Amino acid sequence: MARRRVRGTKGGTTNAAPAATSAGVEALLLAALARGDGSLETGRYLVTYKDGAAPEGVKALKARGLRVADARDFSESAVGVEDVGDADALNFPAIGVALVGGASMQARGLAAFEASADSAIETIEPEYFAFAENSEYLRGFMRAASTIAADLGTGGGAAVADDEELEAQVLGATWGLVRCKVPPSTRSGLGIKVAVLDTGMDLGHPDFPGRVAAAASFVGEPVQDLHSHGTHCIGTSCGPKAPAGSTPRYGIAHQARIFVGKVLTNSGGGTSGSVLAGMNWAVANRCQVISMSLGAQTGVQAAYTAAGNAALANGCLIIAAAGNAAAATGAPANSPSIMSVASLDPTLTPSSFSNFGKVEIAAPGRDVFSSVPRPTRYGFKSGTSMATPHVAGVAALWAQTSASLRGVLLWRKLQATARPLPFPIARVGRGLVQAP
């Protein structure tokens, strides 16, 4: 276990989050997004000592009244900034750097150190967030490129690649939207409320100005999505018709009103209880379409079935992901009152991971391009989680065509208009969802 020992003066002021040395990354990110200045600064500072002057540097910090925790005091020097408690600064002697909270910096006037010639301190710079976005993006992109290449070849089995679809692909829409016949559709989801119950949403994403009608959290965290799953699902179901620049169209119901229900935390977890609280909120708000890209590999849960029935009775349709365990459909999608969605590859074959058994309909779920939180903004994901918002978005388009298409009638319309596929119903249901 790591030992913690904070050295230096006692009784200094305690810094308030988010700029405290010990603040978690989530708190810092939320504060940065709240600032809204587009900067990637964390609000903390990195103090670099002059060459070989690390001991003098620490003394200088302490002389200014800072309580300094030292990485050497932790086993193997493995210290997380969350471990330093109320220390003002965390010293890394091996690299000659200290991390100082922004509030401490202001309170102690450390900026003055930098200017003094005899100081042991070389520079004081803002700390920046680090993201691993490129690895994921590139991996997804390479996979998508290879599947498209395979699709363009002679293909095998049920692979279908007619000229019309390929042309649309070139014109700038994701493979999923093209396969669902979304680009030629004149419908937009106008007047339809779509609830997405997930990890929340990046409420400041540039592709969604004025689109969120309501947002609520049921997990004790702000709605702001620090996970990415929720923002991705909302992008597919409700993203814009024409994103800026060269970004392809990835969203379906581009004029639907978005209801963001955060039922999973920023680490992607939750409980049936929090999910049901979100379902209750969506039904109470009479959202005609309720998208749930979540679940657990369990048998039918009675509470989900009741919620699905309540939704249908109130003109709402709950659409849920079958799951990615390559096993029997999980809950809530296995409830008879909830529409279950399986995942398809770009070749229109069932994805290897897609659950089976109780499946009503299928949709694109492999290498799906959509929105993710800033600063990355876009990325690829795979799963029945990605197939589900394709169905939800198309459901909003159909719901717009007639006020009678609600609840179970909307369910039947989606199935009746689906494109049949040469696979068992247990794998793909009635087939590939199609836009009106």
Added chain:
Amino acid sequence: MAKRTSSDDTPATWLVTLAAGAPIDQVTAALTAAGLSVTSSLDAVGVIVGTAPKNTVAALRKVKGVANVSPDREVSVGLPDDPDTW
């Protein structure tokens, strides 16, 4: 009679599903009287969430208007930025 274990006394979270048409206010009151500490009454979907020791569940199931009492469960979509999801 099953042997009583300490876990029977540990509070757990339960999902109580109402029978169709059951009045949620009355059922909530009856469940409270039967030992459920109600967290939320979800009237639009007919579900009550609450905590109670396992050894009170039999009594909860006997409350009029209750169709089902099941343990709350974990739900997950995987870790942040994982390209593979639920």
